[in-house]
Amino acid sequence: MKIVILGAGQVGATLADRLAFEQHDITLVDKSRLRFKSLPDLDVRTVVGHASSPSTLEAAGVDDAELVIAVTNSDEVNLVACQLARALFRTPSLIARVRNSEYLTSDIEARVFQPDEAWTDTSHAKLGRLWVQERISPEAEVTDYIVKLLGQPGTLQVSDFAGGRAQMVCVKAVSGGPLVGHRLVDLTDHLPDVDTRVAAIYRRDRPIIPEGNTIIEHDDEVFFIANRKDISAVTAELMETDKPYRRILIAGGGNIGSRLASRLEGKYRVQLIERDANKNRELSERLNKTVVNTGDASSPKLLEECGIQDTDVFCAVTNSDEANIMASMLAKKMGARKVMTLINNAAYVDLVQGGLIDIAVSPEQATIGSILRHVRRGEILQAFSLRRGAAEALELVAVGDAKSSKVIGKTIDNINLPDGATIGAVVRGEQVLMGHNYIVIEPNDHVIVFLAEKSQRKLNDIERMFQPSTDFLL
Amino acid sequence: MNHSLSDYLLPSQVHPQFAAKSKKRALEMVASQISDTLQSDEDQAELLVDGLQARERLGSTGIGQGIAVPHCRSGAVSEPSVHLFALEEAIDFDALDGEPVNFLCVLLVPEDANEVHLQLLRDVIRTFGNPECRAPLLAARTPEVLHRTAIDLFERLA
Numbered sequence: 001m002k003i004v005i006l007g008a009g010q011v012g013a014t015l016a017d018r019l020a021f022e023q024h025d026i027t028l029v030d031k032s033r034l035r036f037k038s039l040p041d042l043d044v045r046t047v048v049g050h051a052s053s054p055s056t057l058e059a060a061g062v063d064d065a066e067l068v069i070a071v072t073n074s075d076e077v078n079l080v081a082c083q084l085a086r087a088l089f090r091t092p093s094l095i096a097r098v099r100n101s102e103y104l105t106s107d108i109e110a111r112v113f114q115p116d117e118a119w120t121d122t123s124h125a126k127l128g129r130l131w132v133q134e135r136i137s138p139e140a141e142v143t144d145y146i147v148k149l150l151g152q153p154g155t156l157q158v159s160d161f162a163g164g165r166a167q168m169v170c171v172k173a174v175s176g177g178p179l180v181g182h183r184l185v186d187l188t189d190h191l192p193d194v195d196t197r198v199a200a201i202y203r204r205d206r207p208i209i210p211e212g213n214t215i216i217e218h219d220d221e222v223f224f225i226a227n228r229k230d231i232s233a234v235t236a237e238l239m240e241t242d243k244p245y246r247r248i249l250i251a252g253g254g255n256i257g258s259r260l261a262s263r264l265e266g267k268y269r270v271q272l273i274e275r276d277a278n279k280n281r282e283l284s285e286r287l288n289k290t291v292v293n294t295g296d297a298s299s300p301k302l303l304e305e306c307g308i309q310d311t312d313v314f315c316a317v318t319n320s321d322e323a324n325i326m327a328s329m330l331a332k333k334m335g336a337r338k339v340m341t342l343i344n345n346a347a348y349v350d351l352v353q354g355g356l357i358d359i360a361v362s363p364e365q366a367t368i369g370s371i372l373r374h375v376r377r378g379e380i381l382q383a384f385s386l387r388r389g390a391a392e393a394l395e396l397v398a399v400g401d402a403k404s405s406k407v408i409g410k411t412i413d414n415i416n417l418p419d420g421a422t423i424g425a426v427v428r429g430e431q432v433l434m435g436h437n438y439i440v441i442e443p444n445d446h447v448i449v450f451l452a453e454k455s456q457r458k459l460n461d462i463e464r465m466f467q468p469s470t471d472f473l474l
Numbered sequence: 475m476n477h478s479l480s481d482y483l484l485p486s487q488v489h490p491q492f493a494a495k496s497k498k499r500a501l502e503m504v505a506s507q508i509s510d511t512l513q514s515d516e517d518q519a520e521l522l523v524d525g526l527q528a529r530e531r532l533g534s535t536g537i538g539q540g541i542a543v544p545h546c547r548s549g550a551v552s553e554p555s556v557h558l559f560a561l562e563e564a565i566d567f568d569a570l571d572g573e574p575v576n577f578l579c580v581l582l583v584p585e586d587a588n589e590v591h592l593q594l595l596r597d598v599i600r601t602f603g604n605p606e607c608r609a610p611l612l613a614a615r616t617p618e619v620l621h622r623t624a625i626d627l628f629e630r631l632a
Contacts, residue, residue: 001568002496025566064496092498092527120528122520377533377568399532464570467533470543470603471596473587474529 001025001375004065006051006081007072008035010344011097011138014364015069015371016044018389022456024375027060030072052080054088063089067374071097071136079130086131093119093374095134099255104135134370141366143259146315146340149359150245150264154235156221156359159384160228161395161448162427168199168225168393168448170386171238175218179237185212187237196226196234197434199424199450200391207391207420207452223386225424225448227432245312249273249336251297251327252318253283256342260317265289271306273297297327300334309335317342325352332356349388362388376459378467381446392454393424398445400468407447407465413437418461420452479628482594483556486511488620492559492578497567500559501526501544504580508557514550522548522582536569537603540612545581545595554583554591556598558624560612577602577611601632 001024005012008030016028017040026044029051030036036046049056051072062068068085070078078096085091102108117124119133148158157170173180179187184198198210202221208214216222216238226234248264250257253274261283264270271291274280284292295302297316308314314331316324321343328339333356340359343349353360365385372383379397386393402409412423412435423435427446433439441447449462489507494500502523509519525546529535536542557580564574579602583591601607607627614620 002498002566064498066498090502090523120531121524123517377531379532464533470533470535470537470570471592471599472532473583473592473595474525474532474546 002065003067004060004062006070009073011071013039017042020044029060052077054084067093069095075100082132094132096132098135098137136367136370138363138367139255142256142363145366147263152231153245154239159393162446166425166432167228167231169231170223171235173216173220173222174239176240177238180216184210184214191233194230194233195434196224197424199223199225199422200452247312249306249311249314251316253279254319256317261287261290298330303334311336314339321345321348329356378463392451394449396447396466398441400472404468404472407441408443412439418458422450424448424450480625482554485621488558488617490560490614490620491562493562512550518550534568536567536575538571539605539608540575541577542567542575543579543599547585548582549585551582552584554594556581597632601628604631
């Protein structure tokens, strides 16, 4: 697919790299030639120019692009670039980065942007609405993600499916958990009322396909899927019960830190550390219950004063990876129960996760899903990149009927998925069904597929499985 | 098979040497050419682009061997209508075999398509999906030859 990315900052460059890797034809646009020089070797075409100027869009080949992603650091430029692309080139899909959270409240969103139907049928287009099909806000998405992780203590990753009715989580098994040292089938005896499905187990970084007889070992990373209300019961089988979190310490009062504090302060006891005294005055006015401290998050004295040894979770979310990592390691050493660290640089994530740092949160990981959805073929509602891109979880709609679809009317054990892919669950209307072999796929089921060792070929195969035959009439 | 392609493929609906340099542009230009041929209004042309694009989002209609069969329902027609476009240059079309596409067989069916229309759709896709069709269709240089070649192939193979 031809894709134009406007803005070669952190988000744009990471996206370009990721999408080029998936064999898409990428053009990257930035107003500064220097930006491109500092980028590693990317297999993409580059164009220098202003993202919101018609001549730049033309030079970048927007007229041939099926998708334009505007991720410059200005909301206004991104929004205007999308309008231009639609008006001048009728671009079929437009994604913009929108940092200002005002745009993203559901009331404003519904009144400002074109409705979803307009993208497939222009007769639904409304006068004066902005043509932006998807609004992404890495800051908001990272915040949501951290809030979700805090809500399921003990989990390393959480992905929502079918509007949150089903969740897939990753938990590291710890000896002491009732199921650790036991076979997977024993889970049914332990939790007779809970239906869950283990999608994959990673042992020493290698995926093993779970079977009934598989014995869970200490340190296994277990991905399982369940109804949201059952997640904590299953998690408790894999580790000694993690008490709910109560005291949270946030390092960094920027875009993410302040959002996080305001989301959390109603439910937890929240403290925040920010270096900039001016910013802190602002924060204190905006936040109701959060205790705001001025200083350096990597100062042992300040951490001590903030009661680090009684802190359940330390979240380092400043805009510097290095500062986040150092502060987190220090906080962990000083007694914080769990540390979560915001890390942009993917290479660092591999370096630190599993050491002193419990959970590395990557903004790319949080954002890529909403973009992959538009890049993949077929009715793909969600695509979560897991284990730093090595695995993926997809929510696909079974389109068509028994005649035109390769999955509809078949039982799950008769669906020929590539090696390492498993159907974790099926969501049918309000019902969440675990992916047991006997389940028969019906039209419009949402099928949740987990792919343990991702490759482009396997992803294509899965997409193809769910695409209706060529003679299917929409 | 009890229908003849000549009922749906008029001589004015074939276009040898059609220029388009990307999948996106090809769908737009095809829609605008078809709207001209059918003398439908501008709104219908817009909806036609939407319809063809929406179908491609579900999965490419590039059936392999350089041939694609974009199709959708359209308010502009009350009977199915078939339009052929031989492209001057092959373009990437996300085809099933990954090969670029240089022949488009576009089929419109009425909004309330019936079983006969769907059968025609299947026959057209099956026939032109036959690798035997490729060389003769691409060799045609004039509309007359392309039209006759397509109808002959359909009668022989469908």
